[in-house]
Amino acid sequence: MNNGCDIAGPALSVQDVTKTFGALRAVDSCCLDVTAGVIAGLIGPNGAGKTTLFNIMSGLLAPDSGKIFMNGQEVTHLPAHKRAGLGVGRTFQISRSLRKLQVLDNLKLAAQSQLGERIQNVWFQPGAVRKQERMIEEKAMEVLRFLNLYELKDEYAGNLSGGQKKLLEIGRMLMLEPELILMDEPLAGVNPALGEEINAHLRALKGKGLTMLVIEHNVKHVMTVCDVVYVMNQGKIIAQGAPEAIRNDERVIEAYLGAR
Amino acid sequence: MEGIFPYIGTVLIMVGIYALFALGLNVQWGFAGLINIGHVAFMAIGAYTMAILNLQGVPLALSILIGLALAGGVGALLTLPAIRLKADYLAILTVGFSEIVRYVALNEGWLTGGAQGLFGFDIPLGGVVPAEQYNLFLLGFVWVTVLIAFILLQRLAKSPWGRVLKSIREDEDVARVLGKNVSRYKMQAFLLGSVLASLAGMMLAFYHQYLGPGYYYPMETFYAWIIVILGGSANNLGTLLGALLLWGFLSGTRFLSPLVPLSAYTFSALRMILVGLLLIVLMLYRPQGVLGKKKELTF
Numbered sequence: 408m409n410n411g412c413d414i415a416g417p418a419l420s421v422q423d424v425t426k427t428f429g430a431l432r433a434v435d436s437c438c439l440d441v442t443a444g445v446i447a448g449l450i451g452p453n454g455a456g457k458t459t460l461f462n463i464m465s466g467l468l469a470p471d472s473g474k475i476f477m478n479g480q481e482v483t484h485l486p487a488h489k490r491a492g493l494g495v496g497r498t499f500q501i502s503r504s505l506r507k508l509q510v511l512d513n514l515k516l517a518a519q520s521q522l523g524e525r526i527q528n529v530w531f532q533p534g535a536v537r538k539q540e541r542m543i544e545e546k547a548m549e550v551l552r553f554l555n556l557y558e559l560k561d562e563y564a565g566n567l568s569g570g571q572k573k574l575l576e577i578g579r580m581l582m583l584e585p586e587l588i589l590m591d592e593p594l595a596g597v598n599p600a601l602g603e604e605i606n607a608h609l610r611a612l613k614g615k616g617l618t619m620l621v622i623e624h625n626v627k628h629v630m631t632v633c634d635v636v637y638v639m640n641q642g643k644i645i646a647q648g649a650p651e652a653i654r655n656d657e658r659v660i661e662a663y664l665g666a667r
Numbered sequence: 668m669e670g671i672f673p674y675i676g677t678v679l680i681m682v683g684i685y686a687l688f689a690l691g692l693n694v695q696w697g698f699a700g701l702i703n704i705g706h707v708a709f710m711a712i713g714a715y716t717m718a719i720l721n722l723q724g725v726p727l728a729l730s731i732l733i734g735l736a737l738a739g740g741v742g743a744l745l746t747l748p749a750i751r752l753k754a755d756y757l758a759i760l761t762v763g764f765s766e767i768v769r770y771v772a773l774n775e776g777w778l779t780g781g782a783q784g785l786f787g788f789d790i791p792l793g794g795v796v797p798a799e800q801y802n803l804f805l806l807g808f809v810w811v812t813v814l815i816a817f818i819l820l821q822r823l824a825k826s827p828w829g830r831v832l833k834s835i836r837e838d839e840d841v842a843r844v845l846g847k848n849v850s851r852y853k854m855q856a857f858l859l860g861s862v863l864a865s866l867a868g869m870m871l872a873f874y875h876q877y878l879g880p881g882y883y884y885p886m887e888t889f890y891a892w893i894i895v896i897l898g899g900s901a902n903n904l905g906t907l908l909g910a911l912l913l914w915g916f917l918s919g920t921r922f923l924s925p926l927v928p929l930s931a932y933t934f935s936a937l938r939m940i941l942v943g944l945l946l947i948v949l950m951l952y953r954p955q956g957v958l959g960k961k962k963e964l965t966f
């Protein structure tokens with residue numbers, strides 16, 4: 408049986424990954440490859456294991472078995488913070504903006520390789536730290552303007568609306584400068600107008616050559632934004648293909664609506 | 668020092684020592700959100716190491732450095748088991764650890780002098796500064812140390828390092844996926860805090876020219892907590908203010924003792940009850956402490 412694994416070097420490759428919680432097989436021998444430069448969708452009913460798979464891919468959870476490759480490099484046992492260094496970004500389903508940090512600090516935090524994150528540099532090379540901090544701040548301002556959040560830069564992130572928090576998470580991804588972004592429901596709880604705006608941002612990111620894997624429930628958005636769609640149910644990838652083909656797939660309809 | 672000054676001077680020495688002690692907790696709890704209920708252990712480790720080595724003939728400066736290094740190292744190591752656990756377990760682990768340290772100090776008499784404690788160790792410039800001026804010298808010594816620690820910590824608080832600590836305080840997973848090595852930062856916070864606690868422990872030993880297990884009850888840790896909460900978590904200046912307020916209150920009310928028809932012992936217990944009440948009122952009306960930011964309140 409072809410379960411979807413392929414040997415070529417995609418941006419992200421999940422090979423036969425399984426994760427159990429007690430008797431529950433949350434992720435069950437999953438295989439998934441995301442080609443570089445595409446927006447891939449990951450859909451499936453609630454409890455299908457999408458977020459668990461995301462946690463495994465971003466390194467927050469260790470799989471029981473299977474392997475994860477990113478840009479051809481095995482990362483299965485690499486801690487989460489090192490995956491970020493390899494160019495992997497991730498956003499959360501329920502926005503996890505740092506509510507007690509200001510919007511600007513939320514963005515600045517995401518910049519990589521900061522000199523000032525080391526104590527000895529803060530104490531003994533304050534000049535170099537300040538200089539880099541100014542550059543990071545300029546970039547953060549640019550990102551805020553791009554996302555139309557500039558006026559809110561000094562606001563605590565906890566005071567933003569749900570949609571603005573989603574934008575802030577995208578902003579953090581822009582600061583992180585990843586090559587691959589894992590997005591857990593970037594459109595959940597967002598009003599349609601802002602949803603369109605976020606979709607436009609995603610397409611712009613794709614234009615810059617980024618690869619994205621997006622969990623989404625809104626079928627309309629999936630159809631318009633994604634190049635390829637994976638359907639997950641009960642821990643398994645049950646279908647994959649172009650959005651149009653997926654829409655009419657019997658297994659997918661059954662997973663969502665139950666057997667006829 | 669004569670008249671009222673010795674008393675005020677003594678109080679200010681204690682304010683400085685406890686400010687140093689609480690600044691350490693503020694790095695751990697205020698910035699990184701790590702719950703340390705065994706802070707006093709590092710006070711003990713630092714002071715005992717310094718005194719034991721010095722009594723064995725090791726020069727005082729070297730004994731101090733080894734004491735600081737040992738306390739910092741043990742503090743950092745203590746986060747290792749906690750990395751795999753949730754934050755609350757760090758609290759249980761630290762309170763257990765601090766009691767172990769105290770009981771070891773109490774029972775291993777061959778090393779620590781047991782219940783009698785240790786005395787006769789050198790004090791900084793002990794032979795140079797005349798004995799009657801020593802408290803004045805110590806007052807300056809303590810506060811210069813506090814000032815240096817404060818400046819270094821302020822720099823960290825406003826740096827990207829401080830920003831990472833605040834992100835860990837709120838959501839470790841976010842910090843992780845943004846590429847921050849959370850375990851390393853927790854270790855650093857614990858190391859720094861433990862070094863400050865041990866410094867405070869040594870100062871206390873220099874002040875009393877004695878140390879014993881009676882100084883290291885869990886109550887000392889709670890003094891640090893009261894100071895940090897009173898002044899405002901994650902605010903170094905607030906911590907200094909908190910130390911001043913707590914010692915000001917504890918020392919100021921001492922004069923009221925003759926006016927209250929209670930035994931001295933009962934009255935001292937009453938003062939702690941009042942401190943507790945003060946904290947409850949503070950939590951109700953100003954939970955962020957005197958100088959803290961309400962929007963950054965962790966709980």
